Every structure is written in C-alpha cells, then in structure tokens.
Amino acid sequence: MHTPPHPRTGVWLIGARGSVATTAIAGAAALRTGAPATAMVTEAPGFPADGLPRTADLVFGGHDIAHTTLAKRAEQLAAAGVLPAGLPDRVRAELDAADARIRPGVPQGHGSEHPADGLRRLAADIAAFRTEERLDRVVVVNVADTEAPAPARAETEGLDALTAALESGAHVLPASSRYAHAAFTAGCAYVNFTPSAGARPPAIAELAARTRLPYAGDDGKTGETLLKSVLAPMFGHRHLRVRSWAGTNLLGGGDGANLADPAVARSKLDSKSRLVGELLGYPVDDHLHIDHVADLAERKVAWDHVTFDGFLGAQMSLQFTWQGYDSALAAPLVLDLARLMARAHETGRSGPVTELAFFFKDPLDCAVHDLPGQHAMLLAFAERLRRAGGPA
Amino acid sequence: MHTPPHPRTGVWLIGARGSVATTAIAGAAALRTGAPATAMVTEAPGFPADGLPRTADLVFGGHDIAHTTLAKRAEQLAAAGVLPAGLPDRVRAELDAADARIRPGVPQGHGSEHPADGLRRLAADIAAFRTEERLDRVVVVNVADTEAPAPARAETEGLDALTAALESGAHVLPASSRYAHAAFTAGCAYVNFTPSAGARPPAIAELAARTRLPYAGDDGKTGETLLKSVLAPMFGHRHLRVRSWAGTNLLGGGDGANLADPAVARSKLDSKSRLVGELLGYPVDDHLHIDHVADLAERKVAWDHVTFDGFLGAQMSLQFTWQGYDSALAAPLVLDLARLMARAHETGRSGPVTELAFFFKDPLDCAVHDLPGQHAMLLAFAERLRRAGGPA
C-alpha cells in the first residue's frame, strides 16, 4: 500500500471528454515521457512545489455526456495544433485508461432522473473512482461547457431548504452546482474553472463548510482577462486615466459554439467585465463581445482597444491582439489547481481558497486583482503548504 | 526637524526649449490653475507626497542651443494635440518667465570653447539661477536630444585624469556628461531622462560621490518599454516561454528625426533591448526598429509582436499597438523626478538613487525590472522620504 510522502491523487473532471480535459490528461501523460512542463505554474523553476503530488502521478476520471473518446478527441486536437503531432499515439494507453473511468454525466437541463437520486449517483461515481484507484484523495474540477446564469432562488439559499427541495423532486440546481454538491458529498475538493454557478449558491457553500472541504474558482483566466490583470495596473501605477476598454473575442470550437448562445455568453461577459473598474478604482466605459467563428477551430483571438488620457488630457490608445489555443492555456492551470487543491485538502484547509486568485477571472472573496499581487499571494500560499505537515 | 514647509525648488532643464521641457513647464503652470495632474505618479491618490515640493511651485530654467521660444513651441504642441487648445495663451506669462531664464547650451560636438571654460560657464549658469531665484536647491534634468553612444576612453575613467585632460584643452566628454559635470559642480542633483552618457562615465560618478550629490537615470520609460515591463513578467508568472519579441517604433517630430541617425538610434536600441531577457531570465530572439515618420508630428506608434509557447509547445502570439504623444508621456515623469530628487537631495541622499527604477528604461544599478516591483520600491522610497527629517 501507498504511504506518504507520495499520496495517490485523483482528478475527476466534469466535462472529461472536452478539449481542456483531453489536453490536461494527454499533457500529464506527456510529462511522464519528459516533455517540458511549459505553462504549468507549479512546475516553473523556483516554485515551492515540495509536498504537491507529482503531475505525472495524477490519475484521471470524470463525468461527461459526450461519447467521443479521449483518443479521438486528442487526434482532433493534434490536427488543430493544440497537441504535438504524434502525441495522441504515444499516450494512447493513458488516454484509454482515463476514458474507461468516465461516467455518464447529467445534462444542463433537468433530465428525467429524480434530482436527489441524480446527486447520489454522481457522488457514488466519484467515491467509486477513489476506491477503485486506491486514491488518497480526489479533486473535482469543472471544465464543462459554460451554463447560462442561474437566477437566485429561495431553495438554494440554505442547505436544509435545498435538501428538502431536492428530496421533494424539485429541480432547483443548475448542473454545475449538482456536480459541486456531489464533490462535497463524496468528500472531495472542488474547483470551478468556468463561470457557471458551481459552489456559489449559498446552500452549496454551506455543504462545503459542513463537510470541511476546500473549493476554488471561478473561471480560469486564460487570455484577455490575463492581459487586463497586468495592463490595468500599469495604467494605474502611471496615473494614466483609462476612458474606455472595448474587447472582441473570437472563439472557435466547442467553447465558441456554446458561447454563441447569448444567455450563456452573459455568464462569461459578467465574469470578464468587472475587472478593469475594480483594478482602477473608477468606472470605465467598457464593451465586450464574444463571437463564435467556427473556422478558428481550437484557436481564440481577442482584440482589445483601450483609450486613456495622459498629461493634460492628451488622448492616447493601446490595442492588443491575443492569439492562442484555449485548451493549451487552460489545461496546465487545471493541473496546477489539482495539485494545489489536493495538497490544501491534505493539510486540512476548508472553504474558499482565496489565495488561488491568480488562476481565475472572477476569484472568490478576493480583493487582489492585479496579476503580480496574485502571483506573490500564490507563492506565499505554496510556501505555507510546503511547510505544513501531512494529512490533517 | 524639517521646518520650512515650502523650500523653493528649481528645475534646470537641459534641452529646455524641446517638446518635453515645454510640456513640463506648461503643465506645471496648468496645475496652478486647477488642471488635473493625470499621469504624474507623485500626484496620484494615495501617493505619499508629503514633504515633496509642490509641483505648482517649481521654478524652471535651463540650457538649450535652440532659439524657438517656449511660447512658440507650446503653440506647436497645442496644434499637434499634446497641449490643450488655449493652454499656451493661459500660461503665457509662465512660459515667458521660464524662457527668459534659458541660457545658451553646448553643442553635441566640440565647439570652439575651451572645454574647462565651457564646464565652468555651464555650472555658473546653474548657480546663478539658484541665486537669482532664491532657490533652496535645483534639480538638473537632461531632456535634450539623444547622443550617439560615446566610446569609453581612459580620460573619463577617473576624476583626476578627467580634470587634467579638460584643463589641457582635450575634448573628452560628450555633451550630456558636460552638463552632468556642471550640475554636480554647481551642487545640484542630476537626472538623465535620455539614454545619453550623462553621469555614467566613472569620472562623473566620482564627482557626484565627492560632492555627495544624488543622481538618477537613465532614459525615461514612456511606451514600448513600459509595456514590456508588465507583459514580460506576465509571461514569466504563467511559465509561458517567450520565443521572439519584435518591435517597430514610428516616431514623429524632433525625437524621431534625431533617432533617424543610426548612430544615435543605437543608444536608444541598446537601452531598450536588454529588458525582456533580463525579466525572463533566458535569451529571447529580439528585433527592434526605430523609424522617423515625420507625418506623425508629436505622436509615436509602437507595434510589438511576441511569439510564445504554451503547454506542450502550442504556438501562440501577442501583438500590441501603442499610440501616444511622447511629450505627454515624458513630461509628467520629469516633474515627478524633479520633486523626488529635490527631496532626496534635501534629506542628504547621494550617489545613484536606484529606487527610482520605475521611471527608467535602463535603471542605474538596479535588478528590479518588473513594473509592479518597481512601483512598490518607489512607494517605499517615497514613504522613507516622507519620514526623513529636513535638510542634511
């Protein structure tokens, strides 16, 4: 049996057959064969990573409603330039093993299942993964398609009301929150890498508190917002007055198609648009669009145009164009978060892990919005984890 | 203890009739009439500015070899969009007063003057300014045209050798260093806002040490480099591997025309190109061009194109276009530096003031290259100045 210092860690991915999940699984396998860990923050030189589970040792499973296998998805990602040509073949065994551990998820709408039964099924899947793979702990990470914003409702304001509603057969939780509920029920840490509701409804946060489990989110910061988090402070430090910030995001592939639904896009836009004003401390005229451009496939292109005043009101501007692969930006952060949250769980941490704001567009309960400040906070957190003892 | 709350502070500008100087002088006058101090870092909300001389109280003079009056230059800057329409008229009295205090400078080449006589004349001009305007102290700031790089020579390696050479009639100092020499001889703090040699020759630094005077530089950070100083750390923090960084700068007006001389441009390019590799800790394939585009007048446009690797080597890119008015970016920093250096001088500080790296492309003796780190260092320095006592 496995004894510390190498606890076995599982990563349970919601949306396990999507681009981000596939890239994360294939990437962890690639690291085993010596690929450089570029873009993984916890693998950067000097990062205090002692005590974190090794990336190459992570064991993957998850929920999905899609049936395209990981091996097939990896081939598509290689053709699109996200994965290196040849990698899908080289890590075929790992992809197939993870694919065999994927269980049917729940749809975004209600489905026919009784809601309480559905939650029990999801939690049982995760617990079975932990048992069967002899894992010390599991981190559940939501990388599924973004949901439309869920209106607040009385039944999700407290855990007792929620439990009663669910048992009565009422469908009151969005899918992302059902998975968060299942994660906590199964005794797992939870990460929301999307802007969906996840653990935000008060009843779910209450469940996390009762089960003494940690969670982190929301919405991985992988492009335009990453740039905002360094450029807005630059304007602030130089006392340059930002007048307007207009952005257009062109997204290909699944993420783009999903966000082409205006209701869904609203979640994303809400999570993106608050930042500049919060960083600068005054309101900024902001505009933000998300377009689905199928031809971009796995790529995304963001163009931002910023107007600002200099000395004596001189009018100036900055434009930038960011061109990247969403999955290649997101997947390494998913692996970082799995490592950090597994260790946070191990040290007994519970509730929102605000020190991980570095990774998120819309960090939970955190007032630090500038990237360098968030990075310093992350390093200090990792250092504390390093010095902490073993399992609580 | 620091008694006179309002020591009188002079600012002696080398290149006093250029765009940056004119904008600084007109801007300080505009602040007196209630204009917002946008882009002045020391006037930002929360900046610990107690003890600094008030911007509106600064008294201006300087050296120049040009004859266009400040009033005329201000009209041109207003037509070009740098100054608000109408401002030159409103601050005409202040412009004329400063113009009357401008003394003939020295040319970039040798001229006919005996070099030792020339230095004495420059120092006497600065000292006379201090006496006539009843100033407590004067900060000399170099905002003249950039010089071509000066080759190292034995005579400038030590102060005694330099003095001997100068007295013998040898022309061994570039113009910018002659002004620095005069500043220290006259007992003044010195700021080099250009990439010219200024106080860098060892003999000049030795003179600063002997006279126990502070100095700061080199080369104000006003555009492309400002962006590099926040974007390169962003790539570093995310462990994204930067592969290439190519930039093109289009400059109008005097600065552009001057930099159209390849020898002169070399100074600027050297000062700009080291940064990214230093920030990231590994070599980056960098390319940098400066073009003089007369039609841009007072504007500058910088386009940078960055390629970087993400997870598993996925190839991505960032482009930005920065469009601004060089003088409107530089002038407020000149005022900031005058305030900070006057106070540093007052508190007895001498030698290179490395804490001001925030303002410079190529900061003296400073290993902090990221803007947020430099800003934190600046705030701590300003706080120390605030707490320090009065004149040493």
Add this chain to the structure above:
Amino acid sequence: MHTPPHPRTGVWLIGARGSVATTAIAGAAALRTGAPATAMVTEAPGFPADGLPRTADLVFGGHDIAHTTLAKRAEQLAAAGVLPAGLPDRVRAELDAADARIRPGVPQGHGSEHPADGLRRLAADIAAFRTEERLDRVVVVNVADTEAPAPARAETEGLDALTAALESGAHVLPASSRYAHAAFTAGCAYVNFTPSAGARPPAIAELAARTRLPYAGDDGKTGETLLKSVLAPMFGHRHLRVRSWAGTNLLGGGDGANLADPAVARSKLDSKSRLVGELLGYPVDDHLHIDHVADLAERKVAWDHVTFDGFLGAQMSLQFTWQGYDSALAAPLVLDLARLMARAHETGRSGPVTELAFFFKDPLDCAVHDLPGQHAMLLAFAERLRRAGGPA
C-alpha cells in the same frame, strides 16, 4: 435665367447642424480660400469635372431639429481634430449665412403635425430656399441620424395609397422618407447618405418617377465597408477562400450614441453585412458589432479580422484597424454627390442613379460591388455628364 457655364446650385441638408453637414459647409468655404480639396473625388487630378457646379459656389441650407449653431458645432469639430484650428473663425460668415437658412425639421417619431401638412411645409421650405437664393436647382442630401428599420406597410407600396393615407392623417412614413417626398415634391434631386429608408419605399420611388427626378443612395461608404470593397475582391482575384470576417466598430460622438440603440444599429449592420458574400459569391461567416465609445468623440475605429484558406487549406488571416474621423470621411463625398447629382438633374437624368455606387455601402440597383469597378463606372458617368448638353 440660366446661362452656362455657371448655374447656381443649392445643397439642402437634412440634419443640417450635424457633424457631417457642418464639415461639408465649412469645407466648401475653406476651398474658397485655397485649401486643398483632399478627399473630394470630383476634385482629384484627372477627374472629368467640367460641367459640374464649382464646389466653392455651392449654397447651403437645410432642415434640422437641433439648435446648436453651425458656428458652435464647427468649434467643437475643430477641438476634436476634424476641422483645422482657426477654420471656424475664418469661415464664420459662411457658417452664419447657412445657419440662417436652416428650417425646423420633423422628428423621427410622429409629432403633432398633420402628416400631409408636414410634407407640404418641408417642400415649401426647400422651394423657398431655391427662390430666395435664386438657385437653378437644389440637391437634397440626407445626413441626419440613422433611423431604426421601418417595417414594410401597404400604404407605402404605391403613391396613390400613400397620398390617401397621408391626407387621412395616417403617419405611415418614416422621417427620412418624408424628406425624400418633400424633395421630389419641390422638384429636387435627392441623395440618401444614410441607411434610413429615404426613397426606398415604392411609393416614394414612384413619386420620383412621376416627377422625373434623380436620386441616389444608400449610406455613404466611409470606412470598414470601403476596405471590404477592395479587400474582398483581392481574395477573390487570388482564389483565396475567405472563411470568416468579423468586425467591431467603435464610434464616438453623435453617430455612435445614435447607433448605441440596437434597433437603429440594425439598419447600419444590415447595410454593412451583405457585402462580402456578394463580392465573393459564396457565404462567409460574418460578425459585426457597433459600439458607442463616447471618449472617441468624432473618431471611429474599426477592427476587422478575416480568416481565409490558402493552397491546400493552409490557414491564414488578415487584421486591419482603421482610425478616422467620420465627418472628415463623409463630408467630401456629400459635396461630390451634390455636384454630380446637380449636373445629372441638369442633363435630365431621372430615377435611381446607379452609376454612383462608388459612394455607397448599399448602392441602389447595382451589381458592381468592388471599388475599382465602381470607380471606373463613376469616371464613365462623369465623362457622359461632361459631354451632355445643358438643361434638358
């Protein structure tokens, strides 16, 4: 009485106190003082302009519901960079004279006036202008704010039905069509420089036919669409396959504020989005946004991103950013159109003048969409006008 070669020509502007109208009036006056006629196509070297009324001789009047004087508006335009500093003062007399000829317009909604009375009043205003200024003819040009698209209705399908409806007191015509009706009733040529309905309702076109008057439109081509009209043919000529074309337009000032209303923007977007597919002959995935960014004042910025396939499907892209002053782009074309339409009217031309497609985003009844083809068509038309005799 009219004798060649100097018929007196009036230009009656709908929206006569807006930015475009003010720029056109100030510009025509500036030409009188020797300013170069940059951006006027009919003033370009080699253009067959013989027989066209001289730009400097045009007499201006118009309708507007705004009260800001032309002199005041011109000052604002000079401050924003559209007009040269000093020009408003130099052409003050011409601005005041034109301003005195502006009559109250009709609101976009119904207003309290009986619709038939309103039309008679508008037509009488235009006829009075012709008489009082002893003009040989008048061209009415719509440069008013864009309207929301008007739904088709039975009463505007034929002139008799329309007349009956109007006399019965029914409000069935959008404002832009009321002005077109008045123009034709007053015996004037009509140009629709906006995407509003103008002369498009069949009843209005029928009125033009009955009165044997010429008209042209719709929607001046001043930026993004201008570029599309040369770039799309380039892709076509090279047999490169355009896959997507996404554009974002940032508009300041009045035009932007007006288009911030989604219903109004729809008119503009409809007029802009058809072009690429028509030029290329196959459907293109297009996306188009218009944002009102108040800080841009009179400027507009368009960013377009095009993806296309090369040989064997190689994926490539083109981006462009167009930064200009909308009024400075539109006003010279308004003057061109006034000259050309006055002459077309003089030679007896009636109905839609399809040869002027060069000037419009959405040209009437014209299958030539590429700019060079439209320019050739324009030159041939001007040549025919030149050769035509005097008044029909």
Add this chain to the structure above:
Amino acid sequence: MHTPPHPRTGVWLIGARGSVATTAIAGAAALRTGAPATAMVTEAPGFPADGLPRTADLVFGGHDIAHTTLAKRAEQLAAAGVLPAGLPDRVRAELDAADARIRPGVPQGHGSEHPADGLRRLAADIAAFRTEERLDRVVVVNVADTEAPAPARAETEGLDALTAALESGAHVLPASSRYAHAAFTAGCAYVNFTPSAGARPPAIAELAARTRLPYAGDDGKTGETLLKSVLAPMFGHRHLRVRSWAGTNLLGGGDGANLADPAVARSKLDSKSRLVGELLGYPVDDHLHIDHVADLAERKVAWDHVTFDGFLGAQMSLQFTWQGYDSALAAPLVLDLARLMARAHETGRSGPVTELAFFFKDPLDCAVHDLPGQHAMLLAFAERLRRAGGPA
C-alpha cells in the same frame, strides 16, 4: 488549329528542394487526388483555362544544391502547417519521382567550374529532362534563395560581350542569371519568382530575344505587396493623401534566414518599396524592414502602418497585420505561371510577358500596378491564349 489536346509540360524548378518547390510539387500531386485548387488563379471558377496544360499533368524536376529530399522537406512542411497532415505520405511516390529528377545546381558564388562549362551543364540537364520525360516543352521557374543585388558590369550589357567573357573563364553572371541563360539555351520559357537578377541583365534578355523565348517576373507577390496593390489604389480613388507607409516583415524559416543578410534583404526591399509611390503618383515617406524570426518557422507576419490626410487635412491611419505561410501563398502562383507560360510558349510568344504583372511585386516593363487592373489584364491575356492556335 490546336490539335494535340494534351501536350506534355515540364516544370524545372531552380531551388527544387526548397519550401516553395516542395509545396508546388506536393500540391500538384494532391490535385490529382481531388484536393480543391484554392489559391490557384488559373483554377478559379470562370478563369479561361482552356488550352492550358492541366495542373495534375505537370512533370517536375529541377536544380538544387541542397540534399534534403522532397519527402523529408514535405514532412517538415506538414509539421509546420503548410501541408495537410498525411499529404506527404499520400503523395510520396510523386515526391520521390521528382526528387530523382533533381540535378546539382550552382552555388551563388563562383565555384570551381569553368563558367562556360557550368552553363552548358545546366542547359544539358534541362534538355535531358525534356527528352527523358518526353515533354513537349519545359518552363524553368526560379524559386531559389534571393541573391544580393548584382552590380551592373560591362560584360553583361550585351550577349556577345558576355559570351566572350564566359569563354575566357570570367565569372560575370550571378547564379540566377546563369540559370536563366541555361533555360534559354535549352529552349525553355523562364519565370523569375524572386527579386534576383534572373533575365534582367541586357545580355540575358538579348539571348531570350535571339532564341525567341518568353520570360516573366520578377518576384512573386504574396503578401504585404499584394495588399499594397489594392490599398494604395483605394486611397487614390478616394483622393485621400497618403503621407507615410511603414512596414515590418517578420519571416521565419529559410526565406527569413536568407533575408537576414542585409545585402540580400536589399534586393527584396528594393523590389517592395517602389510600389506605393508608383501607384499614387507622388512620393510617400516609406519605411520597410525585414526581420528573421526563426520561431515563426514557415510563417510570415507583416505589419503595415499607413498615415493619410482626409478632408481639410484631418489625420487618419490604417494598420494591417497579414499572417500567412509564404510557401502556401507562393506555390499555387508558381503552378499558375508554369501553365500560362507553357501555353504562351506554345503559341509562339517571346520576350517579356508583361501581361502577367498580376503575379509579381516588380513586374517587367509594366505600368499597371493596381491589382484589379492587373487581374483584368491577366484575364484578357488568358482569353487570347485560349483563342490562339496550336504550337507555333
């Protein structure tokens, strides 16, 4: 009348193992298997291609001094995104067959061979290709690395002087002109797809005239210049005054490395920089840079920044960024030119074929510089070829 419907046509590529040649050979083979002929102008719908040899029937050979096989090079191009994944395998037989027909070329410098012997060897290689492959005719196309500009010298001013010099053992011809000499000696049409000297020296042009053979060039128009050829006319047609045009080209791969040599880049820059002024008819302040950015591999990125005046001098700008694969842009044009020149030769055409200006940055003896005009000229030429009879 044109009887044999299928004359056999060979394409002899100078630089036959380079990226452009490999892409052309692999692409022609791909067309045989039904790939769409995107980016081939002669394969566009409606192009009058009757009488041209079929692309899929072209037979390839060539000279090169490199030893990397076509199969290997194709693999590299597929990995870089130029060729579709899997294509190199599918067309392996065609690549190997062409590779077997490649003969050793001559170096850019002198080499040890007697110059007259060298020329005879090159011509014999080409003639042998024609004989062995039973070809009706061969078109020689230069797609080798760009040479540094060759100074004019007396020996290349006339054919007799050249012949005498060569026989005397003098090395007076740059490599590109040696290949052109060999092409004409062997009785073949010649295309210079690079800015190297090729057929430009008067002695070589005289040889073409004496042998009654056609030639075309110079320098394929594949990116920035293509855009200039439509954008500059747009400014002209609108009477907008272009003030400056600054461009930066970032090139990866072999082309970029070659052009990193400033002497070589000069050839390219000369060929690129004349265009805008010629199109507009007045001088424009232009700036142009070429950088080798190895990380771009087979990609190139061009950024252009244009300033222009609108009405009354209003200052505006246009920027564009073109991102493409040089080989995927060039190769289809090489195939187009081979087809057109083979047919031109067949119909008895000799001397410079100026009607092909559409394809070139720096077209021979042609005053039509705008792309639509060149396209019209090309269509008319193709139509004439279609109607012409058979072999002369």
